[in-house]
Amino acid sequence: MIARRIRIHLASLFLLIISIPCAYAQTDPLPSWNDTAPKKSIVAFVEKVTKEGTSDFVPVDERIATFDNDGTLWVEQPMYVQLAFALDRIKQLAPSHPEWKTTQPFKGVLQGDMKAVMASGEKGIVELIMATHSGMTEEDFRKIVTDWFASATNAKYHKPYNQCIYQPMVELLAYLRANGFKTYIVSGGGIEFMRPWTEKTYGVPPEQVIGSSIKTKFEMVDGKPDLRRLPEVNFIDDGPGKPVGINQYIGRRPIAAFGNSDGDQQMLEWTAAGTGARFMLIVHHTDAEREYAYDRKSSVGKLDKALDEATAKGWTVVSMKDDWKKIFAFQ
């Protein structure tokens, strides 16, 4: 009798232990997604690759998911956040650079003449980036970036930039991680511009951030080792650079990739070309009211060829307007 009672008691204990993960699984992990095709295809993919004993099963080690950042995880309009940072920084540094008053593209920035800035072309943009992103140590740059994020806000929402992130994508990142995925950011943006805040914002630690970079140099200053940021491009993590960056940093091919523009096309192609189950998704900006509507003709986040390829190959295309119940946590 006693033994039986103990058995029952122990059985309840085990049921309790088992029921905790079950209860968790029954909660919708993607509450900001409408129950439309994209959500269903995401869930179907995750269930497929995590089901042991099937031919689609993927071991945890190989569950690599890569996410573009600008326009895929956070707002890239009316201008890339990093460009806003560079412009603010030019204004801040201007007093020590009197020559900027008469030299483009700096003059344009200081006079708020963005047409003149854009007329300076890629060369001008690189000049702006180098003037604002190099010269200091990595440690100092991290502080500059952190300080800027503490006060800067998006022009449309008047919210700090790292609140202007897509709630459905934040849920997706967490859902994938809860299913054993390692989530990476693979962005054309600067790697050291992202690392100071991605862990807190997206749950993506610095070592899982891949991005564009400038060269750095190890140096000893008064017996203290430093990494100095040099005004020289090291790597451009965009377009065909994304598979290169992924291979360089991860050394494995992703099984799932998420982007929103032609700059992500090769990352999705590279992901799609692997063997076994694959998942490729494009975020299509279709919501002029809650966010922005743009694609084939946009100068920021142009989505043209990748949209055609997504359609042709049956990749998942998310319409922000139709497939997302909520866009931002603050809305």
Add this chain to the structure above:
Amino acid sequence: MIARRIRIHLASLFLLIISIPCAYAQTDPLPSWNDTAPKKSIVAFVEKVTKEGTSDFVPVDERIATFDNDGTLWVEQPMYVQLAFALDRIKQLAPSHPEWKTTQPFKGVLQGDMKAVMASGEKGIVELIMATHSGMTEEDFRKIVTDWFASATNAKYHKPYNQCIYQPMVELLAYLRANGFKTYIVSGGGIEFMRPWTEKTYGVPPEQVIGSSIKTKFEMVDGKPDLRRLPEVNFIDDGPGKPVGINQYIGRRPIAAFGNSDGDQQMLEWTAAGTGARFMLIVHHTDAEREYAYDRKSSVGKLDKALDEATAKGWTVVSMKDDWKKIFAFQ
């Protein structure tokens, strides 16, 4: 009475659960190390940084440990393993390159005249590396490396190279990981030469391998995306390149670093210069009988300035002869 018995029963169950990790902790995690100062300092460091509530405690996320490979984790004598690979590959490719019969350094390799090879200097070595490491896709290179490792053996031990690894260091890697550390390889060797076997050999997955690299290019061949290896240096992960590589790949400063030569000096300096508890270790090759004895005058794995700095700054120096009970698992 029944309730009391159940309580006792449950208490035993909990004791059993609790006793499993305790029993594990009581097993010596570093059995191939003698109970000399290095082992004691390693254990003291790990216990210190993992003890919550103390000022030395380091959160799991920040427990980054970086290991050199050649001479730190595996044998680098009588020549770097990757050089042995390059020489074998030259011989294998020679039939398609009749011009190599009369051109140095290839001629020297084919005639077994290493003096002539060395006389070709750094330029010659780079030529050998490019001729053997570039031109193919990443996927093909991985296969070439894997095939080579399946048959090549070390000249002294007549064992496959990935058995010529230091058992005490393998135990150390596992011990650190069991204590929440993320273990990285940071090697002057080629990143794609290491990645195919480091996970199986050391428990270090591809995304935690940092090394030297050549440039790669994304290309579409008959609708299939490939990464082509180009004959152009991308990054040299040695000496002052190691902190640069660590910052680029990890974006965090290690709290522990392990090396054996002057090429590791800056990695150890960079690690030492962080705030909080730090651990720097140099493997000193002092065992001519069981392995090799070399340091200040060696052309491979020269240890001179870093040994002086280790002594001056109180970094841990392991004498292989005195501090390691066993060097290889096969001995």
